[in-house]
Amino acid sequence: MNPPVPDVPHSDRDTWLEAVLEAHGPALGRLAASYARDLGEREDLVQEIVVAIWKALPRFRGECSERTFVFRIAHNRGIAHLARRRVPTASAADELEVQSPGPNPEQALSKAQQGDRLLEAVHRLPLGYRQVVTLTLEGFGYAEIADVLGITESNVGARLTRARQMLRQLL
Amino acid sequence: MEPDTELERWQGEWRAQDMIPTSLARRVERETRRMRWGVAAEIMVTVAMGGGTLGWAILSRRPDVAILAAGVWIIIAVAWTISMLLRRGAWQPAAATTAAFMEISILRCERGLRAIAAQALLFVPILGFDLVWLYFYRDETDVWTFLTRPAVLLIAWVGTAVAAAWAVWYRRRLRCELENLLRLRRELEGR
Numbered sequence: 250m251n252p253p254v255p256d257v258p259h260s261d262r263d264t265w266l267e268a269v270l271e272a273h274g275p276a277l278g279r280l281a282a283s284y285a286r287d288l289g290e291r292e293d294l295v296q297e298i299v300v301a302i303w304k305a306l307p308r309f310r311g312e313c314s315e316r317t318f319v320f321r322i323a324h325n326r327g328i329a330h331l332a333r334r335r336v337p338t339a340s341a342a343d344e345l346e347v348q349s350p351g352p353n354p355e356q357a358l359s360k361a362q363q364g365d366r367l368l369e370a371v372h373r374l375p376l377g378y379r380q381v382v383t384l385t386l387e388g389f390g391y392a393e394i395a396d397v398l399g400i401t402e403s404n405v406g407a408r409l410t411r412a413r414q415m416l417r418q419l420l
Numbered sequence: 421m422e423p424d425t426e427l428e429r430w431q432g433e434w435r436a437q438d439m440i441p442t443s444l445a446r447r448v449e450r451e452t453r454r455m456r457w458g459v460a461a462e463i464m465v466t467v468a469m470g471g472g473t474l475g476w477a478i479l480s481r482r483p484d485v486a487i488l489a490a491g492v493w494i495i496i497a498v499a500w501t502i503s504m505l506l507r508r509g510a511w512q513p514a515a516a517t518t519a520a521f522m523e524i525s526i527l528r529c530e531r532g533l534r535a536i537a538a539q540a541l542l543f544v545p546i547l548g549f550d551l552v553w554l555y556f557y558r559d560e561t562d563v564w565t566f567l568t569r570p571a572v573l574l575i576a577w578v579g580t581a582v583a584a585a586w587a588v589w590y591r592r593r594l595r596c597e598l599e600n601l602l603r604l605r606r607e608l609e610g611r
């Protein structure tokens with residue numbers, strides 16, 4: 250898809266947004282789920298993300314891929330969501346000491362349930378690791394993750410290695 | 421190169437989750453419409469306050485109304501100057517990355533806290549000017565009687581109390597948000 254020109258009319262923006270949602274909607278939903286545990290909060294966050302993308306469209310000039318642009322905005326809204334919350338998120342280190350759920354035969358029955366367990370484990374990662382992991386799980390490469398988050402590729406690699414160790418412990 | 425089976429398995433499990441809410445399109449449409457109305461309302465308030473008093477001064481040709489219009493425009497100018505100073509450098513992130521967004525969010529929170537202090541300081545001369553102008557415009561003879569009129573009581577004193585309560589609540593919210601952002605930045609930096 251060609252990058253839209255700045256100052257696009259609202260109708261074109263809406264069309265572009267529809268295409269973005271079709272291409273990245275489920276991934277944006279999963280990203281929101283990594284920032285918000287509660288279903289209502291999650292839906293609100295997805296809405297905020299989509300509105301932020303809609304608003305940011307005039308600034309998109311194709312310097313990066315559409316996917317990078319969209320996920321950068323989504324992560325930024327996720328951070329803003331965490332900042333507005335009253336209860337701070339617990340870090341993985343704290344959570345690991347409190348509880349580390351072992352393998353549960355019932356939960357392992359279906360892929361969706363495994364997905365739930367994976368999501369729960371991702372929630373317990375510190376934010377920096379969580380961001381790298383969710384982008385990796387969506388199929389982003391090191392360079393693209395570095396571009397979204399504003400960190401170096403070697404930093405992405407280091408965070409991912411540590412995050413995977415933590416995930417193995419948590420799962 | 422060997423395939424990373426663990427990562428592939430996790431990716432499969434992760435992508436099996438479909439979490440996009442069905443009513444999203446409608447909600448987004450409603451939100452964007454609300455945003456457009458918000459911008460229109462801001463413009464209308466500025467036009468109504470500034471333009472209204474100016475128009476009144478021109479049509480009435482009365483010096484007291486001219487003083488009111490001048491006062492309103494001075495206040496608008498001061499408010500805009502403060503607003504521009506506080507927004508300087510906080511319009512958009514230095515780079516289009518999540519790390520830069522974090523920095524600008526922290527800056528906006530700090531500026532927001534300063535803005536509340538500035539608004540509180542600006543509120544005192546605005547209220548003072550309005551009351552003094554109204555006192556002379558209405559040819560009042562007794563200050564106490566004027567200050568205890570129901571309309572003045574409601575607008576000036578109840579309005580002040582409501583504005584103060586809002587400022588306290590908003591300041592608390594911003595401080596909480598700033599603390600969260602600083603904590604998240606530490607978490608992102610691995611400290």
